[in-house]
Amino acid sequence: MDTYQTPLSSRYASKEMSKLFSSSASPSYGTTQCTVPTRFGTWRKLWLNLAIAEQELGLPISDAAIEQMRANLELDEAQMKVAAEEEKKRRHDVMAHVHTFGTVAPEAAGIIHLGATSCYVTDNADLIFLREGLDILLPKLATVISRLTDFAKQYRDLPTLGFTHFQPAQLTTVGKRATLWIQELLWDLRNLERARADLGFRGVKGTTGTQASFLTLFDGDDEKVEALDKRVTELFGFPYAYPVTGQTYSRKIDIDVLGPLSSFGATVHKICTDIRLLANLKEIEEPFEKDQIGSSAMAYKRNPMRCERACSLSRHLMAIYQNTLMTASVQWLERTLDDSANRRVTIPEAFLTADILLTTLQNISEGMVVYPSVIARRISQELPFMATENIIMAVVKAGGDRQECHEQIRVLSHQAGAVVKEQGGENDLIERVRKNEYFKPVWDQLDSLLDPKTFVGRAPQQVDKFTKEWVEPALQPYVEALKSVKTAELSV
Template identity: 45%
Template sequence: MEEYKNPLVERYSSKEMLYNFSPKKKFLIWRKLWLYLAEIQKELGLNISEEQIHDLKNHLYDIDWNKVSFYEKKFRHDVMAHLYAFGEKATIARPIIHLGVTSAFLGDNTDIILIRDGLDILLKKLINLIFRLRNFTLEYHHIPTLAFTHYQPAQLTTVGKRSALWLQSLLLDLEELEFRYKNIQFRGIKGTVGSADTFKELFDGNLQKLKDLEQKLSNKFNFQNVFPITGQTYDRKVDAQILNLLSNISQSSHKFSNDLRLLQNLKEMEEPFEKEQIGSSAMAYKRNPIRSERMASLAKYVISLSNSSALVAATQWLERTLDDSANRRLVIGQSFLAVDAILMIWNNILEDLIVYPKMIDKHIKEELPFLVTEHIIIECVKKGADRQDIHERIRIHSMKANNKIKLKGEENDFIQRILHDKKIPIHEKKINQILNPKKLIGFSSNQTLEFLDTRINPILNRFHRLIDSNLTNRDIKI
């Protein structure tokens, strides 16, 4: 309890994402890079024995962490520390470990692998989130609710149409995630400044052997594409693009958390609240939306980190400078951990998201008289009235009705005012027909169902293997 603990590790992120960015996985990848490099170098004719390859394999998972720590303090160089520690175990292979490559060969290729694997973890959580939100949207696609612009009452929409807006943001994020995942490139083997000069010597000027080495090595880690050129490192714009993606997911998440908290204040929707959960230490009646607040808090953090990776990409010097190193150690892993936590919280909220239809109806009835003004204008114009004249009459009546509501606390008498105005040619029977909320939602329900059918369901079908089985068994099926 006397040392700082990272909340992303202690409280928020999943075990799978924590392992993905753990030292153990990172350094095992380093060793696999050394092993596969040696295997392919041998295959391409370099003087490496089968005994040395077996030696590497036999000690691949045999990491002496104390020895690594000793060498890192001695050399102040993490790659050399692991190289020496591995060499003490794999003594036969020691002379050929790290042959022809530089530190960036390990660091950059490993980072690309971890980023790719991190995206894979997020993909599953994102698909399950889309599945849950799709089911919610389908269930409430036809339920009228009061829409807001500028957080002021506007016209009607439906609960499902509103949640379709959240879905659409996630769809954009998913499309970007897929693009980044499919197009991420292995750093490959480029040497100290990207010229692969060492391998020109090792392969006696045979460029094809270097290309074969790169392609075979990238295939070992399931990459189809390799950066055609690099400096000492891969282009740091890749990090900026990835963190921008994570920022975009966070922006979508924050928007949802804002909307839910606004709706919870109106008592129309509410995040889950446990039986013994305490909302406030002082105000025992409170049901604070701590989950959506936590989402928003983490989202702000990720959005802020994306600027850091952009600065790193912008300020690299020539073939490379090391002032990216500490920054990347912090921002890449922590951005993934935070987004992982955000998606878990959002999935958790949607497991038991509560809707209060009677409160929704109450708010509709309070504003309904004002919501039909455009319909009244249209009906009057159909009967030959001047649109501008009717608009002005309605504006005057609505302002007077609003003043009575706000200043005197009286009931909304806007409809009575309209019916008593002889200059507005509309009958009470017609107004009563117009005042049906289900007739004031426009094409909200149609738009929502079409969106689910044409854009969301095909994605869920394509990624059906990623949807948790308990969800497909319990919730509405595709």
């Protein structure tokens, strides 16, 4: 507790995402494709698969070397200590781990990292982590979309006052408003899926991307060098390797991944800001637990702390993206190392932050509280003004003059408005209409003319159509995963 820890991992993020970007030694994955990789264990797996592919293509690497490497993919505390001491001495993290791996796999000590550059392990591992990070996030995003869709369907036809410029506008429904949130989340799902599908592998490219060292190893045999690159890529389950690289994979790949994450941050900020505004109106609130305290001084407070946290972290996620743009822009020629320290912070924090936002948003969506009576009261305050056009048309149908009716209702509207704004009273426009003999021909129609459900247009049908034609197809790949999702709980 006497050193700084990022609250992203110590306070908020899920265990699986925190572990993914840890220095944990144990690679919990199978023989060919990573499922829950960790950094130094993944490096060892990369060296193992490189040796396997080199042996298959004819290099003199013994079976004993391969087996010793395979048997020692996990690092214990003693090996981590050795690696730390070696790095302090050599000032090179990759070579420190090459040496440490060789101490437990002596038969392989002479061939570990054969022909490779440091970026063979660091960059390929980063691409694995990007892929695995997206695999953690995508089902969570699908869950949030599913939960909000349930909410939208439940309140598909509950009229509510719409707002433009945060000023009263025409009515919509609570469910239709939620579809606006869901649509943006569907775009985020699409963007993250695209980024995931487009990820390639750096593969086996050598120190400046020319594969010169491997061409030497295979005595100038181009086909074997290409086969080595392809085979190592296959062993890690990537669909392809980038055709050309410098020493590193292009840092534009980080832009392609963190861009959609940043865009997701903007979506979360908009959703949670909407909920915060509605909480102020007392129409909708985020969950509030039985013993939760809203304020240390004001005991009555029900502050929207979940949405406030989400907005706060969303801004962090949106700001992180700028780092990827700047880093990609200054990669001199085949590479420069001023990307390294920046990416060690930027990439893990982007994924940790997105992970936290998804858990928080799921928690919010699973417990949102709607107050129909408050919503109805607010509608009643504004609807009379909105209904004036309907009243005019009804009067005209009953034989009245449109211009005369317009003037009559204009005068009454201004009188009612003065009661609301100057006296703080209720909107009494309809009472004034009921007492004005001019409107007697439509008195018996006023209740139907003021039915809020006649002012929401096709909002309920839009919810149904949107759910069926857009949400359900997008969630189809996640149907099985959604069945096992537990209710989201916030750690603090």
